[in-house]
Amino acid sequence: MKILLVAEYRDGNLLEGYRELLGFSSKINAETVMFLAGSADSLPDFGGTLYLADAAIYGEFNPAIHKGLLTEVVAKEQPDIVAFSHSSYGWDLAPRLACALKVPQISEVVDFKDSLPVVPVCNAKMRRTVKPTGSRYVLTLQAGAFPALEESGSTPEVVQIDGDYKTDITFSGYEEAEKGGVDLSKAEVIVSAGRGIGKPENVEIVSKLADKLGGEYGASRPVVDAEWVEHNRQVGTTGQTVSPKLYVACGISGAIQHLAGMKKSEFVVAINTDKDAPIGEVADVLVVADLQQFVPALVEKL
Amino acid sequence: MKILVCIKQVPDMESKFTIDGTWYNTSDLAWRMNEYDEYSVEQAVQVKEQVGDSDLTVLCIGPDRVKETMKKALAMGCDRGVHIVDDKAAQRDPWEIASMIAKFAGDKEFDLIFCGMQSQDRASAQVGIYVAEMLCIPSVSTIVDFQYDDANVTVKRELEGGVKALISTGTPALFTCQLGLNTPRYPTLPNIMKAKKKELLSLQADDFLEVTAAQETTEMFFPEKKGGGLVLEGDPAELADRLIQIIKEKTTVMG
Structure with a gap:
């Protein structure tokens, strides 16, 4: 072979x-x-x-x-x-x-x-x-x-190796990633919002939990694409790669592009209504719950 | 100007899947437009609106039910639909699907062709590029920005880590669209009504399929659960107490 x-x-x-x-x-x-x-x-x-x-x-x-x-x-x-x-x-x-x-x-x-x-x-x-x-x-x-x-x-x-081949496009350089904002790679705790948060108003629930735990909030790609959270908080292949002590994934199904950005986290908690979501594969604890009910209850007790 | 957008109907990814032989069971699933294709349709409609004098065809291969998804594309602004009727579409490999599209597009002289960068179910990211290679036209994959100016196209291609490559090309050309390229519109009620009157041509797969599959699926299965992960269910307040206890025991962040 x-x-x-x-x-x-x-x-x-x-x-x-x-x-x-x-x-x-x-x-x-x-x-x-x-x-x-x-x-x-x-x-x-x-x-x-x-x-x-x-x-x-x-x-x-x-x-x-x-x-x-x-x-x-x-x-x-x-x-x-x-x-x-x-x-x-x-x-x-x-x-x-x-x-x-x-x-x-x-x-x-x-x-x-x-x-x-x-x-x-x-x-x-x-x-x-x-x-x-x-x-x-x-x-x-x-x-x-x-x-x-x-x-x-x-x-x-x-x-x-050399050869005479023609191109049909013009590549004129790179545009750097947006800088500034939040450096999630240094955060000890990250609480991230996924599509499962349902509506932009619920970003606040997630950011409150991050505050309570002394960390930063992040997001998965669909939430950033929908412009509910700015790009410099995106975790994943096209965003930031993070390795906090605690990663809390709220309503994140666990697409490979997201997992690639957070699977080196030391301890992962996933909050999801779908017990079979792929995020379960990397989670140390999977809380099967509606995050709109569960996260405020958690914030209350912290 | 002639524009083609190729779309696929896929199961809702939140569905409860079961396996039937070497594929997932297709009964009792909710179906929708492949998410990446929503961005392609939107981009195609935006170019059409920008250019004015143009004709936008949406193409879909699949069984009868894909017409519902095509109607959404027509309601978003495509002018006409071409449905290649194929009950076996889900299990055809990218090579077969691309060959059918290229056979359809071969003599139509489309100036711009848009595809999703991949489908949500197979995620091969092959079909769009194959179509362009078969038609011998330039293609740029994974675009997150598209500008058209008098037969010149400038795009941004998404790379890892948020970096983008700046690329330009002429027409005809094909582009595969990444999530976030634009904001796909919701069809309005008047446009949904108008879409019902638009042409939706049905063609037979046998007239377009001239190749055989390059690969076959020999087995489909659920990945093994890695185990170890604790699953908590129950009353939110009790769950919160248990989770706090676990975080205190297993991490140092609350110390």
């Missing part, structure tokens, strides 16, 4: 996600090669062959060109699997490559069962095992699903 891993590079830096890709290839015991559109100044901790496309020429984000370069690596190496992170770079590029190679793509793999990938269904409420047709396929790995390979201090054998 041979696997081609696709590492990522952004704003002049190699991203750490490749360590989880390496963890995956080591778990399935595959012969491993890697591709990176990046720079020789920022190489991954990996002892095998690295196909390096110079980002100064081919861009940091340029799916049509990166796809073309990857097809050349695939032609040379003939891997059984091409693995990406299920990230903004990976979920964009993976289907383009799958389409060019005319092979299946399996998205957001969380496990491997009898040599077949397992993926989530319906907000992680269920899972399914997927069998691709043919002998080669592309997959993306859910962040955090496979432990990162430990540091080895290795240096790859670099093979420069």
Whole structure:
């Protein structure tokens, strides 16, 4: 079994996600090669062959060109699997490559069962095992699903890769995340509001509880998208990553993007009317209750 | 200008799911428009309103019940609906679904195509990009901002940690929409009434499906509960006392 891993590079830096890709290839015991559109100044901790496309020429984000370069690596190496992170770079590029190679793509793999990938269904409420047709396929790995390979201090054998491919978009740079406001990463207690709070007026119930516990209040994405809470309080993949001593999730179902931002919390309390909500998987205590009744009762007693 | 928006009907994610064979049981579920697609429909309608002289088609593949979801899109402002009738749509893989859409769109010369970045049930995030690749047009995924100006499109693409990539392209092009791109409108009663008179064309899946599935689901199951987590139920006041006790015992935040 041979696997081609696709590492990522952004704003002049190699991203750490490749360590989880390496963890995956080591778990399935595959012969491993890697591709990176990046720079020789920022190489991954990996002892095998690295196909390096110079980002100064081919861009940091340029799916049509990166796809073309990857097809050349695939032609040379003939891997059984091409693995990406299920990230903004990976979920964009993976289907383009799958389409060019005319092979299946399996998205957001969380496990491997009898040599077949397992993926989530319906907000992680269920899972399914997927069998691709043919002998080669592309997959993306859910962040955090496979432990990162430990540091080895290795240096790859670099093979420069070039090709003449045309782009059909113009990438003109990055817009930084909104700064200022609240640094949730330093809070010892965070009480977060999810869609289950029902209406914007209920943000106050949540912020009161945060006050009583001497912490800050946060929110999950739907609450921020609805503009009930400002973006700088969002916890999750596209917001802040937090690790407080106590995390109280109020009406948060537990989408993976949210869990990724808070699962390192020391103690997690979830308040939810749905006993089966995925947040239950990371909660130390799940209080099955209507938060409009329960949270005020709790605040009263604190 | 011709605009296409592709939508999917999905189960309400709060539903109590049961498994039937290698898929979830589809009877007794509440169905709604895929959340990501609400943002695509809204964006398509906004462009249509901005440009004026344009024609906006909403496309949906699925059994008869998807017409209800299509009516919502028509009430939000789409001009016409195309329903590809397919009772097996839920279990078709992204490759098959994208091929059907590309076959439909192939000779229609749409200037802009909008899709959700993923569906809530399968979450593959593949269909939109496949459609663009099959039609050989540019595509940008996961957009959170969209500006159209005389056949030039400038978008912001959402990356991790709240960073955005700034990207521009010409038309025709396809975009997959992320949550928060805009504020999807609620259909008003007069628009719901008007939508009933809009064209809703039914086509047969067999005329569009020219490929076979690239993957199959061999098993569906509920994830194992990790256990350890304590579940508390009962009277709110008693629950509050018990929770306070637990927080005092297990954490240092109330010390």
